[in-house]
Amino acid sequence: MNLQMVDPRIKILLLLTISSAALIFPHPFSLAALLVLALFILMAGGLKPVQVWVKARGLCGLILMLFLIQCLFNRAGEPLLWLFNMPIVTDFGLNTALLVSLRLLIIVLSAMIVLFGESRDYLLALTQCKVPYEIAFMVLAALRFLPILREEAQDVICAAQLRGLRIKKTGLFHKLKVYISLMLPVVAGAIHRAEQLSFAMEARAFRANSHRSSMRRLRLRVVDVFYALVILMAVIAIAFIPLLTIN
Amino acid sequence: MITVEQITYLYPHSDTPIFQDFSAHFKRGEIVAVSGKNGSGKTTLSKLLAGILQPQKGSVCIDGLSTKSQDLFEIGQKVGYLFQNPNRQLFCETVFREITFGLNNQGLKKQQATEKADYYLNYFNLASYRDDYPGHLSHGEKQRLALAAVLALGTDYVVLDEPTIGLDMLRRRELGELLLKLCKESNCGIVLICQEAEFMARYAERELVIPV
Numbered sequence: 001m002n003l004q005m006v007d008p009r010i011k012i013l014l015l016l017t018i019s020s021a022a023l024i025f026p027h028p029f030s031l032a033a034l035l036v037l038a039l040f041i042l043m044a045g046g047l048k049p050v051q052v053w054v055k056a057r058g059l060c061g062l063i064l065m066l067f068l069i070q071c072l073f074n075r076a077g078e079p080l081l082w083l084f085n086m087p088i089v090t091d092f093g094l095n096t097a098l099l100v101s102l103r104l105l106i107i108v109l110s111a112m113i114v115l116f117g118e119s120r121d122y123l124l125a126l127t128q129c130k131v132p133y134e135i136a137f138m139v140l141a142a143l144r145f146l147p148i149l150r151e152e153a154q155d156v157i158c159a160a161q162l163r164g165l166r167i168k169k170t171g172l173f174h175k176l177k178v179y180i181s182l183m184l185p186v187v188a189g190a191i192h193r194a195e196q197l198s199f200a201m202e203a204r205a206f207r208a209n210s211h212r213s214s215m216r217r218l219r220l221r222v223v224d225v226f227y228a229l230v231i232l233m234a235v236i237a238i239a240f241i242p243l244l245t246i247n
Numbered sequence: 248m249i250t251v252e253q254i255t256y257l258y259p260h261s262d263t264p265i266f267q268d269f270s271a272h273f274k275r276g277e278i279v280a281v282s283g284k285n286g287s288g289k290t291t292l293s294k295l296l297a298g299i300l301q302p303q304k305g306s307v308c309i310d311g312l313s314t315k316s317q318d319l320f321e322i323g324q325k326v327g328y329l330f331q332n333p334n335r336q337l338f339c340e341t342v343f344r345e346i347t348f349g350l351n352n353q354g355l356k357k358q359q360a361t362e363k364a365d366y367y368l369n370y371f372n373l374a375s376y377r378d379d380y381p382g383h384l385s386h387g388e389k390q391r392l393a394l395a396a397v398l399a400l401g402t403d404y405v406v407l408d409e410p411t412i413g414l415d416m417l418r419r420r421e422l423g424e425l426l427l428k429l430c431k432e433s434n435c436g437i438v439l440i441c442q443e444a445e446f447m448a449r450y451a452e453r454e455l456v457i458p459v
């Protein structure tokens with residue numbers, strides 16, 4: 001079902017269900033099935049595989065690194081792979097590595113569900129779920145702020161490099177130190193700007209009327225409810241997959 | 248010489264190119280003003296010159312070396328770059344450190360770096376803020392500090408994105424004189440993005456207008 005058309009409340013519900021299921025489910029099989037489900041929702045929702053890849057690409061390195069770290073440094077359990085009589089990979093290590101990376105991947109994919117649709121719709125969805133308008137507005141404003149913050153951080157890093165700072169080809173520890181010291185002014189600037197933004201908003205009469213009405217109201221359609229039910233059932237079914245394999 | 252050859256550039260997620268088959272060159276010992284309407288791509292061009300952005304087609308070469316093949320810190324040894332927004336390039340704890348940051352990276356001895364930094368602090372009338380936090384300066388003061396930090400490096404080229412914004416009349420003239428001096432004495436090549444006809448007419452030898 002095209003995700004653009006799905007009620008935003010349903011999308012938020014799906015995001016919450018799938019990502020919490022990803023944290024709760026203890027077995028790699030059910031997580032793998034959940035991953036397939038999340039991918040299926042996105043594809044059926046109108047996202048092309050290439051687009052998913054482009055959006056998730058940046059995280060793949062991180063996930064791979066987490067996987068390797070868990071794999072190599074988790075010493076509990078039966079060894080599976082030896083190198084000169086030294087066990088390097090254990091079954092327990094491999095299991096946790098799989099769990100961690102699958103969970104992260106599922107959470108990222110399920111977050112993509114809410115990328116469909118306009119932020120105004122989510123504002124409506126949140127207020128109709130009795131979230132106070134101020135809070136709903138601020139959550140969305142904060143989210144829109146993130147790309148700007150990233151751009152700013154990139155500019156600061158470029159400026160430092162153009163004044164002779166070497167970041168590439170240095171140790172990991174040094175890199176981390178440099179990034180932290182460069183991020184401080186960005187964060188300080190963001191806090192300062194948030195304060196100014198609040199003045200600017202009040203100057204344009206934000207909160208002047210205690211009750212804010214909107215012309216449009218979201219209505220749940222039967223299809224939306226049906227769609228949500230089907231996916232919830234799929235998630236519950238996935239929870240039982242490990243039981244099948246044990247028997 | 249910085250040469251821009253037949254470049255095409257468009258921002259990711261946009262479909263109208265800002266530049267298409269655009270060429271230009273900037274020589275040492277010359278002040279070139281770059282002007283154009285808001286949104287015509289002046290800042291984009293300057294970022295391409297400093298290697299912060301890379302063209303999709305064509306090339307930007309600094310003294311014959313493509314910006315693609317160099318790290319930003321290597322480019323920074325030859326080109327000084329002033330961002331349009333001074334907030335985005337001040338990242339040290341004090342005004343003084345802001346200027347010595349680049350000098351230390353160039354490998355200058357502590358004594359030399361201090362002398363040079365103090366010279367530029369005095370030139371831009373910032374000496375009384377030496378140990379203050381740069382974030383607390385006024386806009387014009389931040390702009391002067393950012394200029395000081397870039398010009399103190401003494402690079403062969405400098406690319407300045409609207410350096411006169413926020414400066415008062417006196418400071419504007421002082422900046423112009425300093426640019427002339429850098430150009431004459433150190434044979435520096437200066438790319439000056441500017442909207443003010445008067446300032447350009449007075450200090451620039453050539454004007455490059457970016458069509459929309």
Ligand SMILES: Nc1ncnc2c1ncn2[C@@H]1O[C@H](COP(=O)(O)OP(=O)(O)OP(=O)(O)O)[C@@H](O)[C@H]1O
Pocket residue numbers: 258259261265283284285286287288289290291292331
């Ligand atoms: N990060 C970006 N992503 C997409 N488009 C951008 C981005 N940055 C700038 N643009 C667009 O590119 C065009 C040129 O921008 P640029 O900042 O180079 O203009 P400018 O000539 O410096 O304008 P000004 O005189 O206001 O400083 C503008 O239309 C702008 O909307």
Ligand SMILES: [Mg+2]
Pocket residue numbers: 289290291331408
């Ligand atoms: Mg600009």
